[in-house]
Amino acid sequence: DTGVSQDPRHKITKRGQNVTFRCDPISEHNRLYWYRQTLGQGPEFLTYFQNEAQLEKSRLLSDRFSAERPKGSFSTLEIQRTEQGDSAMYLCASSGIAGGTGELFFGEGSRLTVL
Amino acid sequence: GENVEQHPSTLSVQEGDSAVIKCTYSDSASNYFPWYKQELGKRPQLIIDIRSNVGEKKDQRIAVTLNKTAKHFSLHITETQPEDSAVYFCAASIYQFYFGTGTSLTVIP
Numbered sequence: 001d002t003g004v005s006q007d008p009r010h011k012i013t014k015r016g017q018n019v020t021f022r023c024d025p026i027s028e029h030n031r032l033y034w035y036r037q038t039l040g041q042g043p044e045f046l047t048y049f050q051n052e053a054q055l056e057k058s059r060l061l062s063d064r065f066s067a068e069r070p071k072g073s074f075s076t077l078e079i080q081r082t083e084q085g086d087s088a089m090y091l092c093a094s095s096g097i098a099g100g101t102g103e104l105f106f107g108e109g110s111r112l113t114v115l
Numbered sequence: 116g117e118n119v120e121q122h123p124s125t126l127s128v129q130e131g132d133s134a135v136i137k138c139t140y141s142d143s144a145s146n147y148f149p150w151y152k153q154e155l156g157k158r159p160q161l162i163i164d165i166r167s168n169v170g171e172k173k174d175q176r177i178a179v180t181l182n183k184t185a186k187h188f189s190l191h192i193t194e195t196q197p198e199d200s201a202v203y204f205c206a207a208s209i210y211q212f213y214f215g216t217g218t219s220l221t222v223i224p
Binding site: 042043108 | 119121157159206211212217
């Protein structure tokens, strides 16, 4: 399968713990995006990368959130000191058009539940 | 940043009728406007898109129109079928994508 894959699919953690999600984009795609989605809402932009460079981070994103994309391949999203409000689906997407926009391909998402 | 508003939030239609979902955006620099369909528990998937140099695009029963002056775009689904029932999201993009809050469409057989 050459689609976007995310791991883990589900994560339950206690408040205050750190969690890390991994995203493997479609291999030839140079852009990678992270979104957060809560029930009944659209995907909320968190951050995106072009190759290994993080080009933009949402101003709404807490300092507890950090994302990396070493070597421009897979990406990780870490949430430190989780809070109950962090409970959501975290979606990763990739796109292959350099210098412009193209179709976003989404992964299945990583569902986080903070107790 | 970009702000995308989407209406209505819920929509019920009889099978065979048409459905229209409308979105507005705030950043005149946005140049790409995709529509995504998300079925329960599944990932969003692209159903149609339009770029800012085009006013209308059609793909079988689905069409999208764009009014750059007014900064709004719409999704039109004709001859709706029960399998069209899902949540639909519009988005506006320059490089990053900003999504609307979604429309839950129910097609009643």
